[in-house]
Amino acid sequence: MVCQLTATELADKLRKREVSVREALDECLARIRRVDPDYSAFLHVSEEAAIVEAASAQKLIDDGEGGPLTGVPLAVKDNMCTSGLPTTCSSKILEGFVPPYDATAIAQARSAGLVIVGKTNLDEFAMGTSTENSAFFPTRNPWNPDLSPGGSSGGSAVAVAAEMTQLSLGSDTGGSIRQPASLCGIVGFKPTYGRVSRYGLIAFGSSLDQIGPFARTVEDAALMSSVLSGHDPLDSTSQKDSQIDVTGLKKGSLKGLKVALPKEFHSDSIEPGVREALDFAIDALKKEGVEFTEVSLPSIKLGVTTYYIIAPAEASSNLARFDGVRYGPRVEAGTDHIGMVSATRGRLFGHEVKLRIMVGTYALSAGYYDAYYHRAQQVRRLMADEFERTFKDFDLVMGPTSPCVAFPLDSEDLDQMALKLMDYCTIPANMGGFPSISIPCGLSNGLPVGMLLNGPVNGDERLLQTAHAIERALPHGHKRPPMP
């Protein structure tokens, strides 16, 4: 059974010719056909293009030119431009859009021989934490289809958790890779800002957005990050020498590892079951020689506010490009240009997207700029400085990824504000730009709990190495959902 293998195991079988790329792809497509009607992870399955890519990948392997992931199927969040494949951001305003070019991350995945099998569902323009803000349909959690997979990269998380693909790509602006990874019981990694090119990632919050992988193991996530990373002249925020080197991945040691536990992560809002699972994992790591110290990082409490000013402000500017002129449908209204643009945007953007555009426009408007945007950027400095100081004394800053396990779809107890407040553990890494990974650490009431590990800016290699060692030391790590 190909689908249950890790990416590393599958790539190994492909290299040894125990399985052909086409056979692996066919099993993957069959699994999508069989289980995706229950979960709705995919917006678009690109079977024909994938068959062509599988043949090219097979040729790479046959010619001895394959890399560590050549021939492995890949699912892609539908906010990354894929040449020839629809890209909608789960929005009606991009319905029918077929990009004429590949995002750099996609181009790099293709040239490494990964086979793109389809585009996955998300909260519209990546704005949300449940994947319910998709304009098309919600995605369901394989641990229980009545529950949300988290978001915004819910489709990509479910593709991997439900064993439809070994790997998938997400984007993370405030936790959109790590939170769904946590709620679906898999690994989700947000690299340091600037290590993976954002060229062709449809921008939400440009100073926060980062592409990263979902996988079932840290090793798979590390290999995928290595493929995605590297300097890109097409993204002026891309760092030089940004390739993530994973050659030392398995050399991590836990003995003497210094871990900070901010008490602000362990606030009253954390569910008792999440707390218990995390404490259990912490005890197991103490036995391996990890040293834990409780610290206080008070700015964590200001993260949600700061994020909900900065991200909408950037979004209100970025989403100005959707005007019914160059791409997407147009709503004809009135006779003038502004009438057409306003009708197109007013009728084709979903409610949450319009709300964030309104918040951002207001926060940037004359008279309020200093009180909101300027001040939020000062608080962002405060947060980044606090974490930077902590990383001088500690190897990692650890906490829960999400204060709760997967929650019901259409929950009446959770309004949009409650959903927004869930991001407080993941937001600091976007504010400070540092790398952050969620790994499964146990179950609470039969649902996965994620452990969040943060490292210093450009400490991606060390963070992955440590996460790999921690993954191996945890008694209750990755588990399969109870699914067909």
Add this chain to the structure above:
Amino acid sequence: MMVPMSISLDEVRHVARLARLELDDAELMTFQGELNALLGHFEDIQSIDTAGLDPKPHAVALKNVWALDVPGKTLQREDALRNAPASKAGLFIVPTIIEE
């Protein structure tokens, strides 16, 4: 600086116009409620002493990113126009902006 305790319906209408969002009266009222709820949550950063803190506009600051001024590969015109809702003679078509 003082921040407003609440935002009026006229201000919501003004912001929607700035953002080029056509909203009907019911939507404007919904957004008024939601914006006021969010602004209420934003009050926690108003009491923070931010004196002397440099704003941090980016996650990882870079300086002087240069690109050589040489022609590169670009999209062909027909590829750039392919997704447009209206195009003609190699151009995007929009409603009249300036009357003759």
